[in-house]
Amino acid sequence: MKLRAIASEAGRNVRSGATRAVTWALIVLLIGLGTLLADTYQAVRIVQSAYAFNASGASVLTLQTDGTVDPGRCLALETVEGVESAMALRFTETTLRPMALPEGPLPIVEIAGDPVAFLDGSPDPVNVSGILLSTEVAEQLGMEGADALELESGERVAIRGTYPFADDGRDGRLASSALSVVPPAGHFDECWIRVWPYEYAAVDLLAFTADPAPEGASLPQAAQLNMTLGTAPEFQQEFSHRITRMAAALGPLAIALVGFAALWARRLELSTAMQLGVRKRELVLQMQLETLTWAAPVCWLLLAGGFVLLNHAVLSEDQPALFAGLASQVGAALICALSGAAAGVLCVRPTLQYRYLKAR
């Protein structure tokens, strides 16, 4: 059979409905939604939980001391794998009394490090120097970003920027403070590190940042900045052991069975075609073309659905990896559908035509 004739036969089968393309496409779509997209949705849900955990400050581990933190050692933890950023904090007795809020003095907390990047969870440095206010305080004072703050004393203090500090159950001491970025000199009271991917065991690193406590001083206390989402989430384990992962692996196999069934249901037609002189390899090619007409659009729909889902979830960092995972599964599903179809044709034997007819 000529290639053009094979393509023409495939086209006529699809157009006439002999292929039952819509039926098989719907079945594969349901399987794809129930396995591949369900798994992507579950993965997105877990990743979103991890993002929420990180955004809440729960991935920030703190060490509180009586002024024994070495800021150099604290900031050096940024070079340790898993520690995204670090900063040292020194609480002072100095306060700012804004003219607009004279009854609400803002204690100044000296920071060694990059507080805006740290508190924003940003991997890129911001490196603002000077006085910073939390976004909420800046709003209360009617300030927008960098501006000058008029104090009760009549002085004006330049505000270099703001930092996010939500009221979401985290240690709220920085919510109504003014941060002052200072060089890492002298001793500080606390060392904060942002650990991502989160691992509570990283708290042990903080012990190396404090000098020995003087006689009678309280012992350093390690804590988590926000404990409302728990202290030991197991996102990675939850991700790698998610139940839908198995379903996603079985999805392409189920689709292979659909590909096989789509052709096995036509075994009488195929065996007759073989008896009429069509070679098996020609039928394999023709059936691959027919299978493509229903399997390829479904795969495209699954990919588009996954793309929309991932875009909607706004997981900029993990989006490419999750999409690549879905794309590889969908690609495997397409190959499985074609392989199943090829196997369906290869299993048909023209000598069993009479049996196929009786079984109809």
Next chain:
Amino acid sequence: MRIELAAIGHQFADQWLFQGLSLTFEADRLYALVGPSGSGKSTLLSIIASMISPTEGSITFERVDEVFWVFQTANGVPARSAADHVALPLLAQGMDRTVADPIAHDILHRFGLGATADRPFKSLSGGEAQRLMLARAMARDPQCLLIDEPTAQLDRTSAASVTTTLINLRSSSRITIVATHDQSVIDACDSVIDLTPQT
């Protein structure tokens, strides 16, 4: 061109359907295979079509490379047109669609099916469907054609048209064997092979 059966016997569920059957089939002749239901007509056709092996005996094909079987039940593709059915064996021979389609239409006309060419198989009557199966077999032009009860499920008018078609199938380059109960078909054949069990 001939097919020789030598002392063929076939057993089914410990019962011999037939035994010691020696027959010779030659080209340009129509053979009627008769006998009551269960006498082994379809089984004998299956043996000639090499779909099953006989329990005993041997079968020899002399210058016969292909055997084509037209079943009692017309087995077409419901959604495809009558012309598509006839064109398929022509395409399988390497013809282009532009060549195969006019030939297919011509064959359909010769079988009295010209008006049905573009109709889907599922819309054909029983007689039309059965004649279409014969027309498709002709497009394949096999050296041996086995036809199983071609008129069994047809009304009198359709059966008559199929019988006429069968007579036209006789060819010097083909052996044609028809399993049938229909006396009009039997009358149209050159030889009758009776598989009625001897008591």
